[in-house]
Amino acid sequence: MRMKAAPLVLALVLLGRPLAVRADEGAYVPETDPLVLKKLAAWQDWKFGFMAHWGPYSQWGVVESWSICSEDVPWCARPPGISYVDYKKKYEQLPLTFNPTKFDPDAWARAARDAGMRYVVFTTKHHDGFSMFDTRQTGYRITAPDVPFHTNPRANITKEVFDAFRAQGFGIGAYFSKADWHNSDYWAPEWATPTRNNNYDTRKYPKRWQRFVDFTHRQIGELTSQYGRIDILWLDAGWVNPHSHPHALAYSDEVPWPQDIDMPGLAALARRNQPGLIVVDRAVGGKYEDYRTPEQQVPDRPLPYPWETCMTMGDSWSYKPNDRYKSARELVHILVDVVAKGGNFLLNVGPDATGQLPKPALERMRDIGKWMKVNGGAIHASHPIAPYAEGKLRFTQLKDGSVNVIYLADEGEALPATITLKGLQMTPGSAARLLGSDARLTTTQKDGTTTIAIPQRATQPLAGAYAWTIRLTSVRR
CATH class of the missing domain: 3.20.20.80 (Glycosidases)
Incomplete structure (x- = not known):
């Protein structure tokens, strides 16, 4: 090397x-x-x-x-x-x-x-x-x-x-x-x-x-x-x-x-x-x-x-x-x-x-x-999708079209109650879920941005994680 x-x-x-x-x-x-x-x-x-x-x-x-x-x-x-x-x-x-x-x-x-x-x-x-x-x-x-x-x-x-x-x-x-x-x-x-x-x-x-x-x-x-x-x-x-x-x-x-x-x-x-x-x-x-x-x-x-x-x-x-x-x-x-x-x-x-x-x-x-x-x-079998990154967020896409929004957490940081996406919009009927949790996530879209609300009970089992992944079933850009 x-x-x-x-x-x-x-x-x-x-x-x-x-x-x-x-x-x-x-x-x-x-x-x-x-x-x-x-x-x-x-x-x-x-x-x-x-x-x-x-x-x-x-x-x-x-x-x-x-x-x-x-x-x-x-x-x-x-x-x-x-x-x-x-x-x-x-x-x-x-x-x-x-x-x-x-x-x-x-x-x-x-x-x-x-x-x-x-x-x-x-x-x-x-x-x-x-x-x-x-x-x-x-x-x-x-x-x-x-x-x-x-x-x-x-x-x-x-x-x-x-x-x-x-x-x-x-x-x-x-x-x-x-x-x-x-x-x-x-x-x-x-x-x-x-x-x-x-x-x-x-x-x-x-x-x-x-x-x-x-x-x-x-x-x-x-x-x-x-x-x-x-x-x-x-x-x-x-x-x-x-x-x-x-x-x-x-x-x-x-x-x-x-x-x-x-x-x-x-x-x-x-x-x-x-x-x-x-x-x-x-x-x-x-x-x-x-x-x-x-x-x-x-x-x-x-x-x-x-x-x-x-x-x-x-x-x-x-x-x-x-x-x-x-x-x-x-x-x-x-x-x-x-x-x-x-x-x-x-x-x-x-x-x-x-x-x-x-x-x-x-x-x-x-x-x-x-x-x-x-x-x-x-991570596995994923490919990049623009805009690739927004602040502490990183994005990957799977072969079925679903998109992963990965939040990179600082030491001791909790997952925010809401996450806003500017470069990606969910398609009608698309769902969002937090990997590792069964809790339902609600989403709203306005003026070209998507806001994902994350209930506290969804994050409790994943407290202290290095990063969290929210999966969107489909998006449009």
């Missing part, structure tokens, strides 16, 4: 966090494959997903991969008093002590299901190159003989995660970093590694680069042919792309030469194995970015293409002791805001070194789940 700053079309949700991804680099190219379009439509109905960044780095509680990148940016910082070379050697030895014996993917899947999530995206390989699956292409993998966990019946972690979530009816997404900082054909040991990019000119050493491309395609071939049904190939490291940057500055996050991973060939390979596969070559744009992924951000308005906000529950993508987790109320409000604008919300949790989801994360997932049991029908 963590990429270049986005244009101002996106509004940053988290104060103090760096903008992290180009969300609209290049024109969006609509998909034409009927099988992919069918899968993409299903994905848009899922709305709420679970993401997990996990690897040997969880033992240290440090940022995933980035501390071995030599860029001078905050998320690459290393502890004082140790040289870069010594730190990198110690980091690369972390697999030798990685033994997450409390790893229980079924528990992860149950927690995500109970939170109302419908799909998972798991880090099969991050930028550091450590494969969390039983690849045959490298010894730097979870099932290697020198990794303590390799004797565990659940050692092939990616397979276990996919199987567990698939059994709970989830869509399956494979996160995969196109960069591989452990591979000697990406970060060649002959030269220094000043940035996230490969450290040699691919035009000067085309055979070496081709070896890396072939290696990457073989790993994608394994993931898409040996791990059951996969719905999403979620490719990170957007700087690995065919573009040249002739005016790139030294030590910047760009290099003059292209890093062409042969996306046409890679996508064709993956879709031969997984027909209809959604491919997300994130932050690159073009034909192989079926949906876009604003990172740690929510657009300030609906976007004209499929999109997904990916966001951390805490401050960090990977496990961090005493991380600062967002409240369940804040997360519900973000979910509602994203969905009202037509997006999906992919919420990340970093499992700890033992393989468990941190207690604060589980608590928030349980609390979100309680809200979703009452209000999930306003």
Whole structure:
């Protein structure tokens, strides 16, 4: 994760966090494959997903991969008093002590299901190159003989995660970093590694680069042919792309030469194995970015293409002791805001070194789940409807034409006795009801506005909710 700053079309949700991804680099190219379009439509109905960044780095509680990148940016910082070379050697030895014996993917899947999530995206390989699956292409993998966990019946972690979530009816997404900082054909040991990019000119050493491309395609071939049904190939490291940057500055996050991973060939390979596969070559744009992924951000308005906000529950993508987790109320409000604008919300949790989801994360997932049991029908399989938002109200529409009016409540706030809608009017004979209550709501319409009266007894069973949903059976605009 963590990429270049986005244009101002996106509004940053988290104060103090760096903008992290180009969300609209290049024109969006609509998909034409009927099988992919069918899968993409299903994905848009899922709305709420679970993401997990996990690897040997969880033992240290440090940022995933980035501390071995030599860029001078905050998320690459290393502890004082140790040289870069010594730190990198110690980091690369972390697999030798990685033994997450409390790893229980079924528990992860149950927690995500109970939170109302419908799909998972798991880090099969991050930028550091450590494969969390039983690849045959490298010894730097979870099932290697020198990794303590390799004797565990659940050692092939990616397979276990996919199987567990698939059994709970989830869509399956494979996160995969196109960069591989452990591979000697990406970060060649002959030269220094000043940035996230490969450290040699691919035009000067085309055979070496081709070896890396072939290696990457073989790993994608394994993931898409040996791990059951996969719905999403979620490719990170957007700087690995065919573009040249002739005016790139030294030590910047760009290099003059292209890093062409042969996306046409890679996508064709993956879709031969997984027909209809959604491919997300994130932050690159073009034909192989079926949906876009604003990172740690929510657009300030609906976007004209499929999109997904990916966001951390805490401050960090990977496990961090005493991380600062967002409240369940804040997360519900973000979910509602994203969905009202037509997006999906992919919420990340970093499992700890033992393989468990941190207690604060589980608590928030349980609390979100309680809200979703009452209000999930306003989220799943919905689509946006103008005006999308009015003050503290957000709107979604279901396929039967009914409209959900969702009121985002502050801490300790009670649902108002009346709610006035300016952008929506109910059609004659339309009814209004408060989800979670059987009480009748009365409505009046005057001068283009609709007023909904909510009796106090209707709100009592729902006191303290993060948000309330009023469903209108039909509206006109």
